[in-house]
Amino acid sequence: MSQDRAIRRLVRRETHSSRAGASVLTSGVLAAVFLWLALESALALLQENPLLASPDRLGRWLAGVPANTLPAGLTAAGAGLAVLGLVLLAAAITPGRRARHAVHSARSAVVVDGEVIASAVSRRARLAAGLAPGQVTTTVGKRAVRVLVRPTSGVSVDRNAVAAAVRDELAAYALDRPIAPTIHIVREGALGQ
Structure with a gap:
């Protein structure tokens, strides 16, 4: 690696921030949700009491959400999820700059x-x-x-x-x-x- 290329790489590393924090936070939240779902499924298969909600109860609740929720609430929840997705996409694509x-x-x-x-x-x-x-x-x-x-x-x-x-x-x-x-x-x- 040439000296100019190494210098450019070092400068970029020092002037741009890492996206590791956002990645770790997002993956940690998703891993916790999936581990909880796996644990609830395992408890349901073993016919034990669920921690929060059994998979069939959770499925029934999800199926009933459109009928039991106001359309404005569903629209707001969808818009919130869309904004969260755009924020995560922007964090993944745009370079972070340090001062x-x-x-x-x-x-x-x-x-x-x-x-x-x-x-x-x-x-x-x-x-x-x-x-x-x-x-x-x-x-x-x-x-x-x-x-x-x-x-x-x-x-x-x-x-x-x-x-x-x-x-x-x-x-x-x-x-x-x-x-x-x-x-x-x-x-x-x-x-x-």
Whole structure:
């Protein structure tokens, strides 16, 4: 396996989440239901008392559900099962993303957590605007960085200087997927900062 392929594999493993938890939960629930049905069938064959319901009683109950239930209830139950099926299908097909970003490196796999990027961008924007800690907050998404600047009351902030500082900070990381920054300057300033 080439080094580039191994690095790509490591980066993907660190930036995407596993679907093992959902798979284990779903298979565990299904296994419990089937084991319960098998146990009830075995108890019925041995002519013992059922744990919850004997198979013939359960069959009669299922056969009587359409006659004993309102049509709206059946529709709601069917819609609920359809939604559950779609959620499980979406969990199986779509890739899970972690709040991490890969940094381009020719020698190794480098992955940075989104909170680390947010902290560094906040610091750089705060220094460019000449603000105190806590006056700049940043959130990092998959493809966007949102910087919220709360200036000191009565002091204006140069949006262009903050935007340039944020762009420079993000460019320094050489992320494999570029993320676009947006700068929001709050109208209400902070007091006494």
